[in-house]
Amino acid sequence: MENASGWLNHMLSLQFFRIQKTIDRYRRSTYDMDTYKTNLDQCILHLKQETTDMERKIELLEVSLRKLSGECLGSCSIDEIQMIGDQLERSLSSIRARKAQLFDDQIQHLQAKERSLKEENAKLLAKVNPLSHLCCYCFPTTCHASSLFCA
Numbered sequence: 001m002e003n004a005s006g007w008l009n010h011m012l013s014l015q016f017f018r019i020q021k022t023i024d025r026y027r028r029s030t031y032d033m034d035t036y037k038t039n040l041d042q043c044i045l046h047l048k049q050e051t052t053d054m055e056r057k058i059e060l061l062e063v064s065l066r067k068l069s070g071e072c073l074g075s076c077s078i079d080e081i082q083m084i085g086d087q088l089e090r091s092l093s094s095i096r097a098r099k100a101q102l103f104d105d106q107i108q109h110l111q112a113k114e115r116s117l118k119e120e121n122a123k124l125l126a127k128v129n130p131l132s133h134l135c136c137y138c139f140p141t142t143c144h145a146s147s148l149f150c151a
Helices: 002-068 078-128
Strands: none
Touching: 002 078
8 A cells, every 4th residue: 555655645746746847837938928028018118209209300300401491480580590591501512512522523534534535546546647646847748637736
């Protein structure tokens, strides 16, 4: 009989151990879910606050844009209008500087292209007429009005 009761005790302790493990897993998962839900709620709250801040910034930027474009100036003070004018002057100055830089870059590029085309033209002319490097005054009969080398 003692064997049977020992075996029964052993089985009960194994069953108890399994139940205890199941309860521990349940507690961990509910703790994890509670922690997850708390973190999620905090994240949602943070995103809502960030959205509100962004909406305010967008509204301020839209008002600023309307003022810079000349709309809604009726509610502006003289100081605000002066600041808007100064900002527009700085912006215009920056735009003009960039435009001038782009034009200078384009001029340099076109001048380099012009030099390259003149060199290529001179090489081609030399191939066509080997004596073209001589002055037209030396050979007046070979002078052509369209020649690049005639003075």
